[in-house]
Amino acid sequence: MSVTPSIGGHVMVTGGLATGGLKYMADIGAEMIQVFVSNPRGWALAAGDPAQDAKLREAGVPTFVHSPYLVNLGSPNPDTLEKSVETVRHSLRRGAAIGALGVVMHTGSAVSQPRDTAMRRLREHLLPLLDEIPEDGPDLLLEPMAGQGQMLCATVQDLGPYLDALDFHPRAGICLDTCHAFAAGHDLTTPAGVTEMLDALHDIAPGRLKLIHANDSKDVCGSKKDRHENIGAGHIGAAAFAELMRHPVSAHVPLCIETPGKIDKHREDIELLKKLRDS
Template identity: 70%
Template structure:
């Protein structure tokens, strides 16, 4: 049984006001923590914040996380994409500080057509200096392993090792574990002992205390499919019970859970959060 309960919440809309709209939606679905986009997740635009809305979210006391745009790829062989990726994440970290976010989630990316070593050289040369710029109270940069499709730099949790090595185990680097991604990459969370094995491997790879966020998503596809298709909690191939095991693993004590599950809001999201809270509070 864990010593601290994980807050459970979801991704919330920010159109109409990051705090005004987002916190209302959070209340509607019973969220204890939130994740937001501060720009178009499928574009490069760097939108300025609304100081009043930023202050409301910051002062609400609700633990918040920010997700960087999906286009970000530090492993890209295209100079323009690499430059925009760095600028986009730098902007996200700045905006994260303005809203009081605990972390900024970024996908670990793909080497596309170049070698793994060349892509990881770029991670060292472009991401590490950005981390060195951060003040102590800035959000952590949370690396989210992918589902294993294409020439991905990191899918299984042990593949986080090279990232941490290239980033010199910087204290501002953490991990966001997406359960659907992990399952698709080959971590059989549904098997007996699968959750413990996966989390133990994560901790042995990156160290204690580096897991900062869990994206709690069931999977429409089977283990090892390399397909990133989320399903509602308990309705997919992972099933309900492994989420309870995850919530009670000692290394996950107090780590926030964010759902990114399908369905028209708010009903299915409220149900998923209710399920996770029940699993958290059992035992």
């Protein structure tokens, strides 16, 4: 990984995963990309195009995959659970095919069941998937949520019991979403707040932070609302992202925007993050 963090975004793909993805990457000035390899809001699993996969691999761009939003490996619904397992397996296999560094997965919800029961389901179904990852395959990156409903993991502190349920498996990494963390109660508006969160992350899971979703927040700290805003236009503010790029825990971790708008807005967000990094 480079000395300074690469900065990029979730790309809008049209015209093929590599062709469209690399074009959008160039249009917004990204240095890394995150992609979907199947419908993000459904269960249909796309086979992929070997030629496009090879082209993306050969481009050598730091790439991450985001698994679909419906995945919940703690679900009490057998159908949801079965489809979640197959969807994560598919994302990991497709991630390996395109040379991805990691596959991001939301940490899930207990829904209507006791939390302990959901955590047992999570362990039973996620540990085998982690064991299946080949040595040269992508890590599975756990993304804590904003704390809404019966989420199994929201704050950095929640990562302790979550990873413990997975025996701190070596292929389980972390993707930290700044909007989610802020909504869950981590006050990132001051350098002290950023430092406190990252120090806690290091104490709980040293070396596991592999990706940061850099998103400002439309709502206040502790709102438990997952509503992304453009960098510097929300309640977190631009200074927090500069602090993230200075702290030793996150200083070399890629930043990926998932902010509102299209090409122009995404380009502006990436340009601002680059200025903060380079200053």
